[in-house]
């Protein structure tokens with residue numbers, strides 16, 4: 169279906185709506201079921217007050233049908249038909265005049281316009297329409313251990329693969345005794361495990377770095393928590409029998425494309441050392457919050473590595489390969505490494521565990537708060553260890569210890585709250601900081617690095633007290 173904007177104008181003395189009979193006939197003509205018979209669907213209609221001008225936004229397979237449908241209006245005045253597109257489509261293509269983005273022909277992909285439209289409708293903050301990147305809006309984080317799937321942040325490097333579960337297979341090979349080829353049904357029949365796990369993008373908080381660095385300009389919402397169900401990675405590795413020469417376990421996604429102007433498209437690939445693969449409790453997840461994995465989160469199967477920055481949690485998984493050396497592909501050697509120097513020439517350090525961090529979810533930034541008793545709430549997490557304590561400072565005042573709410577979950581964020589009083593009207597700031605059981609704390613200022621990863625500096629939320 170294509171989108172069109174239609175404009176009809178007539179002279180004041182020929183206004184069909186001026187005659188009650190003619191007006192009624194018009195309304196019937198424009199009624200949804202009747203319009204449908206012409207192969208046209210009306211999305212919106214409006215008449216410009218006093219201008220004798222009607223605008224319609226319609227969908228139809230082609231312009232000819234629209235013109236045919238508009239014929240009675242042509243008898244009363246003029247009819248113009250303009251091919252049109254949605255805002256999501258235009259932004260995804262990179263401008264009003266640009267054709268739809270060419271998706272690298274690696275795999276069948278989801279329509280970028282659809283993907284973007286859905287994200288907008290779910291209230292996600294879109295940072296890039298294609299490939300789709302959007303963060304969870306902080307007020308939406310409030311009140312729950314898990315994020316509903318539609319509100320879970322989305323981080324993509326390429327187009328979103330549209331995989332057919334009937335033909336999709338997980339290939340397990342490389343340095344293994346028994347290569348495997350598993351269908352979704354095979355995986356579903358294996359021992360399953362359900363875990364609540366927080367995923368955080370290593371670039372979360374990048375927009376706070378000064379001087380600014382390239383990359384998606386994440387606020388602090390590139391983090392979410394879900395209940396994941398799937399097969400423990402070790403089950404699959406053991407079934408395949410990894411041989412003693414293996415060093416890394418490589419995960420390959422179905423998505424791919426050209427990076428940095430490279431001639432050949434590459435696939436999205438990441439690895440874990442064999443030890444980390446075994447010790448991390450990694451899951452091959454096919455369900456998210458009790459539903460099949462949504463397409464943008466990796467349908468039909470993704471890796472979920474608890475505690476690690478989620479670049480390692482490869483979506484749309486098609487291959488697991490045991491390899492004899494340390495993997496150094498683009499997303500492991502070039503990107504997702506800390507470069508502490510500013511010329512990019514020095515040593516690098518891979519992005520691994522999520523750093524300890526607290527977020528204030530309530531009240532929200534710039535919120536007006538009534539003077540008196542107040543509950544300040546948020547979440548806190550750390551890849552290395554459970555959260556030991558969270559403290560809150562109001563207006564630069566002393567740090568007050570918040571209480572940790574609910575169970576201490578090893579791999580998901582911890583809810584916390586502080587009930588306190590705010591007596592001074594005016595503008596102030598709230599800050600929250602967390603410490604984990606391994607003794608890790610948050611820095612006051614972001615630790616600048618070239619690609620802007622791992623910024624876990626203490627968050628500051630400005631509010632106004634009335």
Ligand SMILES: Nc1nc2c(c(=O)[nH]1)N[C@H]1C(S)=C(S)[C@@H](COP(=O)(O)O)O[C@H]1N2
Pocket residue numbers: 320321322323324325326367368369370420421422423436464465466478479480481482483484485
């Ligand atoms: N195949 C594939 N897996 C991927 C990515 C990707 O672009 N392709 N992005 C990674 C990054 S950087 C992050 S932060 C998480 C985001 O997961 P989500 O979109 O489900 O929130 O997926 C990871 N897995």
Ligand SMILES: [Mo]
Pocket residue numbers: 323368369370371478479
């Ligand atoms: Mo990420």
